[in-house]
Amino acid sequence: MLGNFVYANPTKLYFGADALNSLNMELSKYGKNVVLVYGGGSIKKNGLYDAVTEILKDNGKNVSEIAGVMPNPTIEKLYEGMEIARNAKVDLILAVGGGSVCDYAKALSVSVNCPEDPWEKYYIKFDEPTCETIPVGCVLTMAGTGSEMNAGAVITNHKAKLKIGHVFADEKIMPRFSILNPNYTMTLPKYQMCAGIYDIFNHICEQYFSGTDDNTSDYISEGLMQSLIHSSRIANANPQDYEARSNIMWTATWALNTLVAKGKSTDWMVHMLGQAVGAVTDATHGMTLAAVSLAYYHYILEAGLPKFVRFAENVWHVDPAGKTDKEIALAGLAAMESWMQELGLAMHLRELGATDDMIEDMVNATLILDGGYRILTKEDIRKILQTSM
Structure with missing residues (x-):
C-alpha cells in the first residue's frame, strides 16, 4: 500500500429499526432553529414526516421547511433554500430523504452564511468554505449515494447544462449524525x-x-x-x-x-x-x-x-x-x-x-x-x- 493519507470521519451513525429514537439525543446538541429539508412528499405518505416533526416539537425546536428538493437538486433550489435558512437563523439543517436531499443539505450548509454566489465559488472555482457552516443531520430513506457519511454535494445547473459534484475537504461538512433505518427504504419504487x-x-x-x-x-x-x-x-x-x-x-x-x-x-x-x-x-x-x-x-x-x-x-x-x-x-x-x-x-x-x-x-x-x-x-x-x- 503506497502513499500517505489522513483518515477522519466524524459522522455518527444510528442504524436499525429503532434508529429514529436517537434523534432526541442529537437534537439536544444544537440550537432551537431547525430547517427541515425533504423531497417530493413521500415522507408524508409513509408517516416519517409526522414522526420527525413530532420529535422536533417535543424537543422545543422552531421548524422551518424546505420541501420539494428534486432528485437532481438545482442551483435555483439552492438559492431558494438559502433565503429560507437565513430568515430562520438556522442552527441545524435536518435532511430527511435520499442522497439528493442529503447532498442539498450540505450545499446549503456551506452557502447560508456565504456572501458569494455558491455556484461560482463551489462548483466552478471549487473553493472551500470561508464562512461559518451550518451543521447537518440526515434521516436516510434511500440507499445509494453514501451522502449520509461524506462531504460531497452535487448540484445541477440546467442553464449551463452542467451537473457538478464538490467533495469538500473539511470534515465538518460531513453530516454530524445520520439515522439509517432500512424500513424507510421499503416504499421506494x-x-x-x-x-x-x-x-x-x-x-x-x-x-x-x-x-x-x-x-x-x-x-x-x-x-x-x-x-x-x-x-x-x-x-x-x-x-x-x-x-x-x-x-x-x-x-x-x-x-x-x-x-x-x-x-x-x-x-x-x-x-x-x-x-x-x-x-x-x-x-x-x-x-x-x-x-x-x-x-x-x-x-x-x-x-x-x-x-x-x-x-x-x-x-x-x-x-x-x-x-x-x-x-x-x-x-x-x-x-x-x-x-x-x-x-x-x-x-x-x-x-x-x-x-x-x-x-x-x-x-x-x-x-x-x-x-x-x-x-x-x-x-x-x-x-x-x-x-x-
Whole structure:
C-alpha cells in the first residue's frame, strides 16, 4: 500500500429499526432553529414526516421547511433554500430523504452564511468554505449515494447544462449524525432501488479501478461488491426482505465514506460521464451510470488489464483456465452486464431519453479527471457516449 493519507470521519451513525429514537439525543446538541429539508412528499405518505416533526416539537425546536428538493437538486433550489435558512437563523439543517436531499443539505450548509454566489465559488472555482457552516443531520430513506457519511454535494445547473459534484475537504461538512433505518427504504419504487444499487456498485468501482499496488482498500472493495451482488439479487426478487435491504444500506455507506479510497488515486470518470448525461437529460443518476459504464470499461480495459482480470476472478468468480488475460477480463465484464440486465438497469442512453443531437452537450459537460488507468480526451468521451447510445 503506497502513499500517505489522513483518515477522519466524524459522522455518527444510528442504524436499525429503532434508529429514529436517537434523534432526541442529537437534537439536544444544537440550537432551537431547525430547517427541515425533504423531497417530493413521500415522507408524508409513509408517516416519517409526522414522526420527525413530532420529535422536533417535543424537543422545543422552531421548524422551518424546505420541501420539494428534486432528485437532481438545482442551483435555483439552492438559492431558494438559502433565503429560507437565513430568515430562520438556522442552527441545524435536518435532511430527511435520499442522497439528493442529503447532498442539498450540505450545499446549503456551506452557502447560508456565504456572501458569494455558491455556484461560482463551489462548483466552478471549487473553493472551500470561508464562512461559518451550518451543521447537518440526515434521516436516510434511500440507499445509494453514501451522502449520509461524506462531504460531497452535487448540484445541477440546467442553464449551463452542467451537473457538478464538490467533495469538500473539511470534515465538518460531513453530516454530524445520520439515522439509517432500512424500513424507510421499503416504499421506494423498484426502479429507484435498482438505480441506487448500481450507484453503490459504481462508487466502489470508481475507487477500485485505479492504482497498481497491493492495496488493502481493494480487498475491502471486493468484499463490499460481493455482498452487494448477493443482497441485490435477494432484494430484486423480494424488495421487502429486511436483511437484504439492510445489507445494501450498510454497503452504500461504506462504499463512499472515503474508507476504500485511502491509498488510491481513484478514477470517477463513469460519474463524470453519467453526471454529464444527467445534466442534459435529468435522468435518474444510477441509471445514467449504468448506461455509460460498460462502454467506458471496455474502452480502458487494456490500460488496466491486471485489475480487470482480478475483478473477474475475485468478484465474478470467472474460471481463468484456458483463457488469456483479456478473455478473463472480458468474461468479468460480461458477468457484470448479465447482472445489470437482471436488475433491469438502463443499458443504453436512448432508454433515458438521450438523442444523438445531445452528444456534443454531454461531451462539453464531462469533466476530465486523471486518476484512472487512462486519461480521456474529448474525442474519447465522444466515442464512449456514442457507443453508449
